[in-house]
Amino acid sequence: MITAIGFIALGFAAMEFSGWFIHKYLMHGPLWMIHKTHHQPSKTFFELNDLFSVLFGSIALILIFTGVESLDYRFWMGVGISLYGVLYFVLHDVLVHRRLKWFDRPRNTFLKGIFKAHQAHHRTNQKEDAVSFGLFVVPKKFFKNEEN
Template identity: 80%
Template structure:
């Protein structure tokens, strides 16, 4: 059981850190033409940027399918990536961007810090001027009360 928990946590953490890298160097780099749709106002529920979620979700599904027979590390890593995706959806799409209006804006100090960091990220709609590329791991300055 500890083996499973370790790989779930590893999958979750790998998504946060690889997500930061991909967001900063790929989405705000060569794939800006796709990601910029997330930095522009839209009247549509979906944006081209949602393709990245499909890519990450596909990786999780492949890992789960490949590891389900033995319940090996691939299954548990895929589960961790999936849990990250679910957390990302609720935090990013529901609480921050309110693409689905299920809850009010976050009042918890941790969630408010993440919200402020994401607002700072969206303060520009330019490829090179953005800051704060992580979702859960963001600079401490966003958690200071103002």
């Protein structure tokens, strides 16, 4: 069980790091034509940028399906990636962007920091000059000045 928890945590952490890297260097780089739909006002529920979620979800499913028979590391890493995806959806799409209106603005210090960091990221709708590319690991400065 400890090994399973370790691989779940590894899958989760790998998503935060790879998500940051992919967001900064690919989405705000050569894949900007897809990602820019996330930085522009949308008239529809879905945006082209949602293809990235399909890609990451597919990787998680492949890992789960290839590891389910023996419940090996692939299964547990797929679970970790899936857990990250669910929390990403709730924090990013529901709480921050309000694609579903389930929650009010966050009051929790940690969630407020994530909210502020993502607002800072969206201050520009350009490929360059964006800041804060992670979801859970954000610069400390976004957790200061709590009156906002």
